[in-house]
Amino acid sequence: MSISVKTLWDEGADKLQLSIIAGEQYLDRKLPETTMNRPGLALTGFFQYFANQRLQIFGLAEFTYLKSLPQEEKLKRMVDLFEQQIPGVVITRNRKPTKEMLELAERYKVPVFRTPLVTMHFINECTVILEKLTAPQERVQGTCMELMGIGLLLRGDPGIGKSETALSLIERGYSLVSDDVTEVRRTSQGKLLCWANEVTRYHMEIRGLGIIHVPSLFGVAAIRRQTELDLVINLTQPTGNEDRTGVNPETVEFMGIQVPSITLPVRSGRDMANIVEVAALNQKLKELGHDAAKELDDKIISRLTRGRVRHG
Amino acid sequence: MAEKFIEKELKVLNEYGIHARPAALLVKAAGKYSCDIYLEKDGNKVSCKSIMGLMTIEGFPGSIMKVTTCGQDAQEAMDEIEELFISKFGED
Numbered sequence: 001m002s003i004s005v006k007t008l009w010d011e012g013a014d015k016l017q018l019s020i021i022a023g024e025q026y027l028d029r030k031l032p033e034t035t036m037n038r039p040g041l042a043l044t045g046f047f048q049y050f051a052n053q054r055l056q057i058f059g060l061a062e063f064t065y066l067k068s069l070p071q072e073e074k075l076k077r078m079v080d081l082f083e084q085q086i087p088g089v090v091i092t093r094n095r096k097p098t099k100e101m102l103e104l105a106e107r108y109k110v111p112v113f114r115t116p117l118v119t120m121h122f123i124n125e126c127t128v129i130l131e132k133l134t135a136p137q138e139r140v141q142g143t144c145m146e147l148m149g150i151g152l153l154l155r156g157d158p159g160i161g162k163s164e165t166a167l168s169l170i171e172r173g174y175s176l177v178s179d180d181v182t183e184v185r186r187t188s189q190g191k192l193l194c195w196a197n198e199v200t201r202y203h204m205e206i207r208g209l210g211i212i213h214v215p216s217l218f219g220v221a222a223i224r225r226q227t228e229l230d231l232v233i234n235l236t237q238p239t240g241n242e243d244r245t246g247v248n249p250e251t252v253e254f255m256g257i258q259v260p261s262i263t264l265p266v267r268s269g270r271d272m273a274n275i276v277e278v279a280a281l282n283q284k285l286k287e288l289g290h291d292a293a294k295e296l297d298d299k300i301i302s303r304l305t306r307g308r309v310r311h312g
Numbered sequence: 313m314a315e316k317f318i319e320k321e322l323k324v325l326n327e328y329g330i331h332a333r334p335a336a337l338l339v340k341a342a343g344k345y346s347c348d349i350y351l352e353k354d355g356n357k358v359s360c361k362s363i364m365g366l367m368t369i370e371g372f373p374g375s376i377m378k379v380t381t382c383g384q385d386a387q388e389a390m391d392e393i394e395e396l397f398i399s400k401f402g403e404d
Contacts, residue, residue, distance in 0.1 A: 139368075141359055158343065158361035180364035197368040205363040211332065 003133055005029050005055075005088045005111055012129040016115055016122060018090070022102045023111035031055060031087045034130045036123055040065060042084070043077050052084035055126075058091045059119030066098070075100050082108040090126075092119040136255045137185045144177035144194045144227065145169055147280040151194060151227035153182060153259075154276070156235030161266055163204050165235065168273030175224040176214050179204040184229065186255045195226035231260050231283045233276055238265035246282075246293035260286075316347075316386035320379050322393070326400035330371025332363075334401035339363050341392045347383020349393065360393065 006027040009018065020027075032053040039056045043065055066074055082104040089105065091097055094116045105112045115122055142155040143162045147169065154162045163179055170176055178196030185193045196202065202214045202223050215223050232252050242265050243250075251258040262279050266272060285292065302310050324330060330338070342349045342360040349360035351369055353376070358365030360379070371377060377397075381389045 139356055139358070141362065141365065158359060180362045181358060181368045199370070200364050200367050203364070211363070 002030055002032050003034060003130075005031050007031075007133055008055075008126075008130065009111075009113075011133055012126065015129065016125055017117060018113045018115050021091075021097060021112050021114050022105040023088075023109060026109040026111050029087050029109070029111065034134045036090075036126060038062065038119075039081055039086075042081050045077060045080070047080065047084070050084060052086050054087070056081070056086050056089045057119060057123065058089060058095070060093060060095075063095050074098075078104055082110060086110055088113065090115060090122065092117055092122050131188055132185075135185045135187060137183065138255060139197075140182050140184055140254070141180065142182050142232075143179050144182045144196070144229075145174055146177060146224045146227040147174045147277060148284065150231060150280040150284055151177070151229045152276065152280055153194065153229055153232045154235060155232060156266075157237075159207070160235045160237070161272060162235060163206055165272040165276055166204065167206060168271075169276060170214065170218055170222050172273060172277065173221070174277075175222055176202065176204065177224050177227050184254055186257060190257060192229040192254055192257055192259065193226055194229050229254070229259055230287070231262065231280060233279060234261060234263045235266050235272070236263055238267055245297070247297050315383060317382045318380065318386045318390045320390060320394065322377050322379050322397040324371045324373055324375050324377065325397065326403040327373060328403070329373045329375070330366055330369065332367065334371075334396070334403070335363050335366035337396055337401050338366055338393065341396060342389065344392075345381075345383070345385045345389040347381050347386045347389050349382075349389055350380045352378040352380070 004027070008031065009020070009027055012018065033051065035054050036057050037051040037054040038059065038061070040061055042050045043062060069077065078100055088110060089101070089112045091112065091114045094114060097112060097114070101112065104110070117125070140153070142153045143166045145152045145154065145166055154165060156162055166176060166179065177194055178201070181197050181200065182194050183197060187193055203211050204214055205211050242263060250261045250263065252261040260283060264272065264275060264279070282292070326334065338360055339362065350357050351360050351366065353369055353371070356369055358369050360366065379390065379393055381393070
């Protein structure tokens with residue numbers, strides 16, 4: 001996904017302590033590759049391989065090198081660089097831009113920023129922000145909870161009891177991430193991060209009660225800002241077709257990532273919170289490499305075949 | 313009976329937009345029907361049967377919502393939802 005320089009400016013100006021010093025009217029320029037480049041090599045005149053689609057960072061090294069050049073050579077190299085249609089320039093350590101830099105920025109319609117941050121810190125921070133801005137994101141219907149480090153998404157038709165189950169889990173000491181509407185983002189590590197919409201964050205709707213504010217009632221331990229998704233639980237009307245062994249685990253896909261999923265039939269009087277809690281614990285156990293259903297099945301197969309077939 | 317799919321663009325006409333009370337009215341109306349009902353705006357799609365969903369969709373006064381109903385009673389559901397939008401959710 002490509003973004004404009006303006007998006008980075010809007011979202012990251014505070015954190016990156018950016019100020020704009022030239023080319024403000026050209027903020028709409030696209031940033032085709034959402035990463036950074038230090039143009040040191042380009043400044044030496046080497047353009048055979050130059051990442052011109054990236055944000056160009058001028059740090060101490062670039063400035064020191066430029067300073068070592070005679071005036072007309074310096075200008076020529078800078079012109080060569082700006083001619084590559086770079087999307088933007090960031091000067092770190094609050095260095096003063098050279099006069100020609102500002103002129104070239106106007107002539108080639110390139111925004112130039114400045115930050116007091118050290119180059120390394122700027123690049124680290126900016127990488128994180130750019131990744132957030134470009135990561136695929138979806139809004140999904142479902143209530144998100146965290147139980148003992150396991151991120152859970154409770155899904156199901158309206159009225160099936162997602163919020164009620166979540167409420168019982170909160171009473172058991174677990175934490176709410178979001179009720180009914182969950183934002184999900186795919187990180188570069190292939191994980192799914194869940195959090196709540198800003199407006200309704202930490203509020204829940206309970207049938208018959210209306211809207212409640214969870215931390216006011218249960219304390220701040222009952223909420224969590226975000227969690228990594230480990231398990232999806234679908235609450236359904238009983239069909240009689242449910243999984244009885246757990247030997248063939250289901251998965252569900254979000255943005256190309258498969259997440260283990262369980263379908264739980266809801267019957268009146270069934271303690272859903274208890275079952276969901278056990279499901280989360282069981283998932284934790286599986287992640288530690290211990291799959292109870294599979295181990296029992298292997299044991300049975302080994303007995304039935306008098307030891308001819310042994311797994312694990 | 314055949315599944316029906318209806319799509320309509322409805323404008324939020326009341327002074328405060330889709331706040332808690334209109335959201336509750338919409339959810340109540342939608343809950344009566346078995347069909348799927350969704351509201352969509354700026355690429356955000358939420359179920360009309362979810363209070364939390366409706367409160368996150370940012371239904372500013374004057375904004376246009378794409379409403380879709382899909383199922384056997386899609387027509388009846390759309391009629392009732394449309395009536396709520398037109399009547400400004402009983403406000404003003």
